[in-house]
Amino acid sequence: MIIYEATKEEFMNDVTDDSIAVKIHESYLQKIGKVSLGEINSWNNSMNYMYKVLNTPIIPDDVGVAIEYKVPTTSRRIDFMLTGLDEKDRYSVVIVELKQWSALNKVESLDGLVETVINKRLGKHTHPSYQAYTYAKLISDYNESVQNELISLYPCAYLHNYIREDDDPLTDDIYENWISEAPVFTKGDALKLRGFISTYIKKSDRKKSLYLIEHGKIKPSKSLQDSLLKMLEGNEEFLMIDEQKVAYEVAILMAKKAQTTDRKQVLIVEGGPGTGKSVLAINLLVQLTAQEMVCQYVTKNSAPREVYTKRLQRGYKKTVINNLFKSSGVYYEALPNEFDALIVDEAHRLNEKSGLFKNKGENQMMEIIRAAKCSIFFIDEYQKVSMQDVGNKEQIKQFAKLYDAEVVEIELESQFRCNGSDGYLAWLDDMLAIRETANSDGFDIQYDFRVFDDPNELRNEIFKKNHNNKARMLAGYCWDWIRDGKSNPEVHDIYLEEHQFSASWNLNNTQTWAIDPESVEQVGCIHTSQGLEFDYVGVIIGEDLRYMDGKVVTDPFKRAKTDKSLSGFKSLYKKDKNKALRIADQIIKNTYRTLLTRGMKGCYIYCVDPLLREYFLERLSSQKSITYPLYEEREYAVAEERTSYVTGEKLRK
Known part of the structure; x- marks a missing residue:
């Protein structure tokens, strides 16, 4: 889905007569629904900067422009795309991730993350280059037209309010891998961004590649149970975007911190259906196990455990598999800090007592926190489906306080299912x-x-x-x-x-x-x-x-x-x-x-x-x-x- 679609010339005219934000807004209301005043203001601001970038005959007037394109299989949208042909008449698309940010801190301990203020709150977010790269990768992975028609994607980020200084955190060496995949441009870089675009878009394709992308068949995405074996063998099967990436890096950091301090770590990750909780949980199981930590994937519901077990029997001994995937009712006899990390999926389904007759232990939330140096709870309280389901954030925090644990909460918003x-x-x-x-x-x-x-x-x-x-x-x-x-x-x-x-x-x-x-x-x-x-x-x-x-x-x-x-x-x-x-x-x-x-x-x-x-x-x-x-x-x-x-x-x- 594309919210706004035009040629470069039409886009330039809409910016000139101050109607661009109005047209984006009207289309957004029709296709999606209400939008915040802040987003309308950001359209006004960013589109004027893109006008400056595109105000050149080097970039043909009839190349395609798309604003707010929905990334396949997610709820995320790409801010700006330009489509055309390169010097060899091949389809070429430049993806521009636009940011209003004017300042940020680097985060050395978490790969691909920065710290900045959004909506008056200081928080960790993916680096703009990482974000642009992963969005482009998702399009190439899931849009069949992009693959069949050999459409080349070139992502970049444009922080038009950001003034770069010497030894700047935005372009620190720790982000080199991501910046090499998606260059980042800042205030005063309009000509550099223009040069980047003109390198890949030389002439018009009459918006054909835009049509192909918009109407491209979305290939069946990889399901978690099918990809588990490859994941455990160290292959990257699922790209993590935005707050998924934040949660993953924070969880890794907390697990490491729990190994070097006496203080327990508790991470609560809240997200609705399809926000990638199980994917994150399995990714963490793979990564923490690779770092030689003693960790287990925990869920009350036996169906996911058995499905994963059956998938893994092709490459692993059953005893190894059974030691990775556990029921939530087995920790009432566990020793304190027996595990480096316990990763609890569907934490809303945890029970109070354990055992066949619900007469063993005290509380599964408490027992998991006691048994692990680092416990990670993935939860959606709207998915409680039994009178015995007692898992909730407030009790997790109460038990964490009982053990003097450090607690961090993260919410997942990106939608991958439906x-x-x-x-x-x-x-x-x-x-x-x-x-x-x-x-x-x-x-x-x-x-x-x-x-x-x-x-x-x-x-x-x-x-x-x-x-x-x-x-x-x-x-x-x-x-x-x-x-x-x-x-x-x-x-x-x-x-x-x-x-x-x-x-x-x-x-x-x-x-x-x-x-x-x-x-x-x-x-x-x-x-x-x-x-x-x-x-x-x-x-x-x-x-x-x-x-x-x-x-x-x-x-x-x-x-x-x-x-x-x-x-x-x-x-x-x-x-x-x-x-x-x-x-x-x-x-x-x-x-x-x-x-x-x-x-x-x-x-x-x-x-x-x-x-x-x-x-x-x-x-x-x-x-x-x-x-x-x-x-x-x-x-x-x-x-x-x-x-x-x-x-x-x-x-x-």
């Missing part, structure tokens, strides 16, 4: 009445979201999309798990009489259902899909989520008897009805939020409740922009027995 659409996730939250968002009228991206009237049609579409074993059916846990293994193949757990639809839960391959080829015939639940991702998912929404009296309501009494995620609900309901309904409401909505965000490219749904189906269709019809398939204290609304209840340091120039 085709990189932050808007889709915000729209879902608004749709499910989890929280009010600015995306009540739709989302901003080409994400394949469809509502089906017939579950058989949904299943057929998932079969079509499963050509690479990356499409799956999922469902809310509203049907009992009754099928007795392979001995009763004709017995189906899920049956929808209206459509003569029947299907079975994944009984025989619960742990590796996500990657087993026959799994497309079965339906997965929250316990076999959380923490994993697919290209496409088809989600059957059961009667535990309905639409009544103008509200999305939940009904815990429609959950299956075999569902353990609401274990304890009935006893709590007898003691405190409102509290029980409030907790169940959160769990049910979080469950569907998680299921509906497992798809990288698309999500298809069928709602058992026809009114909920109409509600989804109505909300989709109000989309502010058309979506196309890719590739070919808050109030709670709870239904109970069909009744609705509402219960800094100075910067160096």
